[in-house]
Amino acid sequence: MGHGIAQTIALAGCQVQAYDSDSGLTSALHDRVKKNLQTMVANGALSNVDEDSVLSRIQRCSSETEALSDSDFVIEAIAEDLAVKQAFFSRCEDIVSESTILASNTSSFPMSAMASELKHPERAINTHWFNPPHIIPVVEVVPGVKTDEETIDKATTFLKALGKHPVRIHQELPGFVLNRLQVALFREMLDLVGRGVISAEDLDIAVRGSLGLRWAAVGPMKVGDFGGWDILSKVYQVLASEIRSDTSLPEVLQDMQYSGDVGLKAGKGFFEFPSEDQHEVVADKDQKFMAWAKLLKDAYQDSSDRS
Ligand SMILES: NC(=O)c1ccc[n+]([C@@H]2O[C@H](COP(=O)([O-])OP(=O)(O)OC[C@H]3O[C@@H](n4cnc5c(N)ncnc54)[C@H](O)[C@@H]3O)[C@@H](O)[C@H]2O)c1
Incomplete structure (x- = not known):
C-alpha cells in the first residue's frame, strides 16, 4: 500500500519522504512507481505525466528518522500489528512537530x-485507503475519540488535494464502514455459492451487471430512494430472516482453507490462475479498475459541472 500512497502524494505535487524497514523495497520504490505511472498513462487513467519530476519528489530514506524529520503529514502503512503501530507513533512524537498530523492506514x-500512549492524540487519525491506493478514489477518514476537528479538516483537505474522495466515519467501529459491508455481503454470497444456489462465475456476472452497476453509478442509498423504501421495507421484512446471520465461517470458505485453494496466490480459488498467467491477470484487473475509476471521475466531473 505504501508505494501507491507515496505515488499519489508525489503525483499531486507534494514532497514525500518514504521509508520501508526492508531496504530492498525502499530501493525498488522508484521503479515500482515508474511502472505504475506508465500503466496509468497507457490505460488513460492519467493523461500525461512527467515521470522524472514525480520521482524527484519521492525521497527514498535510509532511516525512519530521516523520513519523519520536518514532515507535516505522516502516513504509516506498516505491519498490521497494534503494538508495532503504537510504538511507531510514540517514536514519531519524539521527532515531528506538535502540529504534524499522524495518520494510519490500518484496516x-x-x-x-493506537494513540493511547501519545502526548498529542488530537492530531492522530485513521485514513483508510483501498488497494490499489493509486487507483481507488475513496479513503475512509476515521477520527479517534480524542482527534480534534482541525485534524479531521486537515486530513480531509489534504486527501481532496490528492484527488481522493475522503469519506468521514463518525464512530470507531471495527472494520470502519466499508469492510463491514464487504463482510456482510460476502457472508450471504459465500452461503449462496456454497449451497450451489448460484455459481461463483454467475454471481460475479449478476452483481457486476445489476447491483454493482447501479451502486457505482449513483450509490446504494440513492438506489433505495429511486426504488422506494416502502417497497424495500416489504422486501426487507420477507428476506431478513431468510439470509444468513450466524458468525461462523461459511462452509465453502472452510473447505477452501482446508484444500489451500485460497485464490490467486495459490493458483486457484473460485477461478483458476495458472502461474504463468498471473502477471497478466493482475495487469488486466488493474486495467479494469482504472477504466472504471476514470468513468467514476468523469461522472463526478459531469455532476459538478451541472451544479
Ligand atoms: N493490502 C491491502 O489491501 C490493504 C488495504 C487497506 C489497508 N491496508 C493496511 O495497510 C498497512 C500495510 O498493508 P500492506 O498490505 O501494504 O502490507 P505489506 O506487508 O505489503 O507492507 C508493509 C510494509 O511495511 C514494512 N514495515 C513493517 N514494519 C515496518 C516499520 N516498523 N517501519 C517501516 N516499514 C515497516 C514491511 O517491510 C512491508 O514492506 C496495514 O496496516 C494494512 O492493514 C492494507
Whole structure:
C-alpha cells in the first residue's frame, strides 16, 4: 500500500519522504512507481505525466528518522500489528512537530487504541485507503475519540488535494464502514455459492451487471430512494430472516482453507490462475479498475459541472 500512497502524494505535487524497514523495497520504490505511472498513462487513467519530476519528489530514506524529520503529514502503512503501530507513533512524537498530523492506514485498529500512549492524540487519525491506493478514489477518514476537528479538516483537505474522495466515519467501529459491508455481503454470497444456489462465475456476472452497476453509478442509498423504501421495507421484512446471520465461517470458505485453494496466490480459488498467467491477470484487473475509476471521475466531473 505504501508505494501507491507515496505515488499519489508525489503525483499531486507534494514532497514525500518514504521509508520501508526492508531496504530492498525502499530501493525498488522508484521503479515500482515508474511502472505504475506508465500503466496509468497507457490505460488513460492519467493523461500525461512527467515521470522524472514525480520521482524527484519521492525521497527514498535510509532511516525512519530521516523520513519523519520536518514532515507535516505522516502516513504509516506498516505491519498490521497494534503494538508495532503504537510504538511507531510514540517514536514519531519524539521527532515531528506538535502540529504534524499522524495518520494510519490500518484496516482494523481504532486510532484511539493506537494513540493511547501519545502526548498529542488530537492530531492522530485513521485514513483508510483501498488497494490499489493509486487507483481507488475513496479513503475512509476515521477520527479517534480524542482527534480534534482541525485534524479531521486537515486530513480531509489534504486527501481532496490528492484527488481522493475522503469519506468521514463518525464512530470507531471495527472494520470502519466499508469492510463491514464487504463482510456482510460476502457472508450471504459465500452461503449462496456454497449451497450451489448460484455459481461463483454467475454471481460475479449478476452483481457486476445489476447491483454493482447501479451502486457505482449513483450509490446504494440513492438506489433505495429511486426504488422506494416502502417497497424495500416489504422486501426487507420477507428476506431478513431468510439470509444468513450466524458468525461462523461459511462452509465453502472452510473447505477452501482446508484444500489451500485460497485464490490467486495459490493458483486457484473460485477461478483458476495458472502461474504463468498471473502477471497478466493482475495487469488486466488493474486495467479494469482504472477504466472504471476514470468513468467514476468523469461522472463526478459531469455532476459538478451541472451544479
Ligand atoms: N493490502 C491491502 O489491501 C490493504 C488495504 C487497506 C489497508 N491496508 C493496511 O495497510 C498497512 C500495510 O498493508 P500492506 O498490505 O501494504 O502490507 P505489506 O506487508 O505489503 O507492507 C508493509 C510494509 O511495511 C514494512 N514495515 C513493517 N514494519 C515496518 C516499520 N516498523 N517501519 C517501516 N516499514 C515497516 C514491511 O517491510 C512491508 O514492506 C496495514 O496496516 C494494512 O492493514 C492494507
